[in-house]
Amino acid sequence: xxxxxxxxxxxxxxxxxxxxxxxxxxxxxxxxxxxxxxxxxxxxxxxxxxxxxxxxxxxxxxxxxxxxxxxxxxxxxxxxxxxxxxxxxxxxxxxxxxxxxxxxxxxxxxxxxxxxxxxxxxxxxxxxxxxxxxxxxxxxxxxxxxxxxxxxxxxxxxxxxxxxxxxxxxxxxxxxxxxxxxxxxxxxxxxxxxxxxxxxxxxxxxxxxxxxxxxxxxxxxxxxxxxxxxxxxxxxxxxxxxxxxx
Amino acid sequence: xxxxxxxxxxxxxxxxxxxxxxxxxxxxxxxxxxxxxxxxxxxxxxxxxxxxxxxxxxxxxxxxxxxxxxxxxxxxxxxxxxxxxxxxxxxxxxxxxxxxxxxxxxxxxxxxxxxxxxxxxxxxxxxxxxxxxxxxxxxxxxxxxxxxxxx
Numbered sequence: 190x191x192x193x194x195x196x197x198x199x200x201x202x203x204x205x206x207x208x209x210x211x212x213x214x215x216x217x218x219x220x221x222x223x224x225x226x227x228x229x230x231x232x233x234x235x236x237x238x239x240x241x242x243x244x245x246x247x248x249x250x251x252x253x254x255x256x257x258x259x260x261x262x263x264x265x266x267x268x269x270x271x272x273x274x275x276x277x278x279x280x281x282x283x284x285x286x287x288x289x290x291x292x293x294x295x296x297x298x299x300x301x302x303x304x305x306x307x308x309x310x311x312x313x314x315x316x317x318x319x320x321x322x323x324x325x326x327x328x329x330x331x332x333x334x335x336x337x338x339x340x341x342x343x344x345x346x347x348x349x350x351x352x353x354x355x356x357x358x359x360x361x362x363x364x365x366x367x368x369x370x371x372x373x374x375x376x377x378x379x380x381x382x383x384x385x386x387x388x389x390x391x392x393x394x395x396x397x398x399x400x401x402x403x404x405x406x407x408x409x410x411x412x413x414x415x416x417x418x419x420x421x422x423x424x425x426x427x428x429x430x431x432x433x434x435x
Numbered sequence: 436x437x438x439x440x441x442x443x444x445x446x447x448x449x450x451x452x453x454x455x456x457x458x459x460x461x462x463x464x465x466x467x468x469x470x471x472x473x474x475x476x477x478x479x480x481x482x483x484x485x486x487x488x489x490x491x492x493x494x495x496x497x498x499x500x501x502x503x504x505x506x507x508x509x510x511x512x513x514x515x516x517x518x519x520x521x522x523x524x525x526x527x528x529x530x531x532x533x534x535x536x537x538x539x540x541x542x543x544x545x546x547x548x549x550x551x552x553x554x555x556x557x558x559x560x561x562x563x564x565x566x567x568x569x570x571x572x573x574x575x576x577x578x579x580x581x582x583x584x585x586x
Contacts, residue, residue: 237565238565238566239564239565240565240569241569271444274447275440276440309529309530310529310557311529311558311559312557313556316471316539317471318471319469319471356447357454364462372466372469373470373472375471377561378561380561380562388562388582389563393564393565
């Protein structure tokens with residue numbers, strides 16, 4: 190236990206994290222490119238078409254990973270926000286700062302790809318059902334967190350306000366997840382559940398699994414790279430950073 | 436954990452719990468408004484207003500779709516297997532519209548109990564499969580909705 194705390198304490202120092210992330214990031218970028226490339230080719234060329242939707246169902250190979258990432262990012266932001274508020278660890282706030290725009294982008298991709306899928310499938314771009322509306326609220330929460338952080342003159346004030354909003358906004362995550370079970374919605378219920386086998390054959394969900402892992406690898410790689418930039422931006426006057434440049 | 440940290444953790448937990456309770460109460464108070472559509476049983480029970488625009492949803496009853504030979508007019512019955520609702524519509528139906536498929540219909544209830552639809556949306560279920568699997572299910576006398584329950 191003590192050894193773990195000591196290790197955690199070391200990693201959360203920006204200087205150590207900068208070096209560690211620098212060593213990990215090439216591998217994660219390579220993994221992301223590999224998984225996304227293989228997943229895209231598999232999903233678009235080799236997975237069978239759906240019996241009802243034909244080829245338009247392939248949109249889910251982007252839609253589902255984007256929606257999963259949009260929600261994972263928010264939960265991670267909330268965890269980072271809590272760590273920052275309770276333990277005052279600056280690195281947690283740096284990570285939360287760089288995740289927010291990525292999460293907002295993923296939410297936008299999920300909403301847009303869902304709309305494009307909705308036109309041939311449902312016959313409409315948009316309905317105000319519980320799933321679509323709660324996902325739109327999620328996008329506004331992301332934008333609110335980003336705006337709130339920037340609205341403060343002091344970095345610490347902005348970080349605290351943004352962390353609090355994230356922790357309140359995390360309530361929306363279970364609402365998005367269970368909206369299709371709690372209410373009548375146009376959006377269909379989950380195809381994948383923990384308790385039941387998927388309502389989709391393996392030849393269709395295996396490429397989806399590769400795409401989801403690829404999106405996660407891309408997310409981790411991007412977060413490492415962007416957190417390193419954020420560290421340099423914030424710690425620019427520290428001696429160890431100045432020594433990097435010399 | 437130092438006392439200061441424990442206090443901050445307590446405040447945060449209280450904040451999250453309060454926000455969850457507030458969201459839960461809000462959802463409970465608005466529960467009927469959050470539902471996208473009325474089910475045919477709700478319409479039969481008189482819960483849906485007559486003459487105002489509503490949405491109704493259910494399964495298109497097999498054998499109920501009747502198309503007019505000279506126009507785009509079509510009538511069909513929507514069911515939730517407890518009650519059914521007659522729908523009249525004029526226009527182009529979505530590609531996924533077929534008997535046995537879920538739909539959401541936007542329109543007004545006429546006095547005779549028929550829903551005069553302005554828009555018909557197809558509802559997709561959670562099942563995905565290649566055509567061969569769907570054919571095999573049909574040959575075995577099962578519907579694609581049984582996919583999860585078959586091997």
